Amino acid sequence: MAEKISVIIVSQNDRLRELLEMFLSEYKAEFNVIGGVNLSSDFNYLIDKNDKAVFFIESTDENTDFIKSISDKFSNAKIVIIKENPDVTYIVNAIRAGAKEILGYPIIKTEFIDILEKVKQQFSGEFKNQDKCKMITVFSNKGGIGKTSIASNLALELAQTTKENVALIDLNFQFGDITAFMDLQPSFDISYMFDNLNLLNNDFLLSTMEKYKDTSLYVLADSPYFKPAKKISAKQVTRFFETLKKCFSYIVVDTDSTFDEKTITTLDYSDLIFLVTIVNLPALRNCQRCLGLFEKLGYDAKKTQIIINRYMENDEITASDVENLLKKKVYWKIPNNYFALMASINKGILVTENNPTSNVAESYKGLALQVSDSVFRNNLIKKFSPEDSRRVNKILEI
Ligand SMILES: Nc1ncnc2c1ncn2[C@@H]1O[C@H](COP(=O)(O)OP(=O)(O)O)[C@@H](O)[C@H]1O
Numbered sequence: 226m227a228e229k230i231s232v233i234i235v236s237q238n239d240r241l242r243e244l245l246e247m248f249l250s251e252y253k254a255e256f257n258v259i260g261g262v263n264l265s266s267d268f269n270y271l272i273d274k275n276d277k278a279v280f281f282i283e284s285t286d287e288n289t290d291f292i293k294s295i296s297d298k299f300s301n302a303k304i305v306i307i308k309e310n311p312d313v314t315y316i317v318n319a320i321r322a323g324a325k326e327i328l329g330y331p332i333i334k335t336e337f338i339d340i341l342e343k344v345k346q347q348f349s350g351e352f353k354n355q356d357k358c359k360m361i362t363v364f365s366n367k368g369g370i371g372k373t374s375i376a377s378n379l380a381l382e383l384a385q386t387t388k389e390n391v392a393l394i395d396l397n398f399q400f401g402d403i404t405a406f407m408d409l410q411p412s413f414d415i416s417y418m419f420d421n422l423n424l425l426n427n428d429f430l431l432s433t434m435e436k437y438k439d440t441s442l443y444v445l446a447d448s449p450y451f452k453p454a455k456k457i458s459a460k461q462v463t464r465f466f467e468t469l470k471k472c473f474s475y476i477v478v479d480t481d482s483t484f485d486e487k488t489i490t491t492l493d494y495s496d497l498i499f500l501v502t503i504v505n506l507p508a509l510r511n512c513q514r515c516l517g518l519f520e521k522l523g524y525d526a527k528k529t530q531i532i533i534n535r536y537m538e539n540d541e542i543t544a545s546d547v548e549n550l551l552k553k554k555v556y557w558k559i560p561n562n563y564f565a566l567m568a569s570i571n572k573g574i575l576v577t578e579n580n581p582t583s584n585v586a587e588s589y590k591g592l593a594l595q596v597s598d599s600v601f602r603n604n605l606i607k608k609f610s611p612e613d614s615r616r617v618n619k620i621l622e623i
């Protein structure tokens with residue numbers, strides 16, 4: 226039988242705890258209520274940080290620190306907040322702190338049951354389908370511009386923020402850097418996957434891709450050793466991403482700088498392309514060329530978004546100069562921080578882990594939030610009034 230999902234109810238309100246326990250008693254086969262506790266309890270003795278668990282937390286004030294502490298500590302847990310008339314600022318802060326769902330108080334049984342069903346599906350991995358998956362490809366036709374740094378940190382932060390399964394794919398078959406950036410020695414590499422496309426399915430992918438520490442990030446890269454380049458056809462790439470899209474909520478692809486068949490098929494297949502540039506004229510000219518090419522390929526203007534890397538506020542060329550030149554809004558700016566990046570690369574630890582409070586790590590986290598906002602945050606907020614949704618979107622600048 227599948228492992229039960231532990232339930233922890235954090236509330237001072239006896240009646241609320243009793244009510245939830247009563248609802249949950251109909252789900253004994255799947256959920257195991259292991260405690261109704263208050264905010265100051267030490268949860269470590271109740272569950273392990275990797276356990277499948279759901280926290281129902283009643284919130285009576287506007288503070289979200291507690292949500293964040295639970296989210297940081299129990300990386301595999303889902304957090305559901307129960308709050309009477311939550312206002313927009315609270316919803317945004319709670320979500321940013323790691324809450325997955327917000328339930329109004331008093332509780333409506335059907336809403337509560339819907340959430341139990343969702344949690345069940347998320348833990349069993351059944352919730353994935355192609356419509357839900359968002360595939361993001363980080364591209365530039367220049368090397369050394371920051372693609373691998375962005376792709377790897379973004380993927381890790383997406384996994385940490387959403388707790389959903391995220392795939393990080395290194396399409397640089399010959400000189401991929403992801404294994405070095407994350408200090409990985411994958412047992413199965415991407416060449417192996419392409420040689421065994423007929424075996425690909427959910428179980429095969431989740432068991433052969435490299436799970437990164439105790440997160441929901443799965444990495445597929447080539448071994449750090451040099452191998453002769455391999456010719457990959459458009460058909461193989463399509464088959465590969467089709468299967469991947471069924472198994473993951475997000476796919477982040479790191480590319481090399483060449484416009485070959487495999488890269489173009491990957492770009493075609495992506496929902497979002499992050500075109501990375503730095504602020505100097507040769508890089509910006511290249512960026513213009515790429516935008517021209519994407520237009521010729523028929524990509525919707527929204528599909529391609531500009532990221533400025535190594536941005537410095539006092540630079541001679543500003544972000545608005547870039548927008549004027551490219552005739553396109555800049556989606557995100559990542560600050561220049563050579564030392565934080567170098568220190569991380571040299572240790573083989575991503576900067577979001579090695580130096581999470583650095584400006585560059587904060588920026589990758591913000592980018593992940595921005596990307597995930599448009600998917601699950603929006604769905605969550607839809608439950609509240611249309612006016613609330615508009616205000617939340619404004620705050621989150623979607
Ligand atoms: N925001 C940044 N600030 C400072 N240095 C950066 C930044 N992003 C990337 N770098 C540095 O630029 C170099 C190339 O980055 P990388 O991510 O490997 O680029 P690419 O994948 O496009 O070749 C690395 O040495 C990295 O440390």
Ligand SMILES: [Mg+2]
Nearest residue numbers: 372373402480
């Ligand atoms: Mg790279």
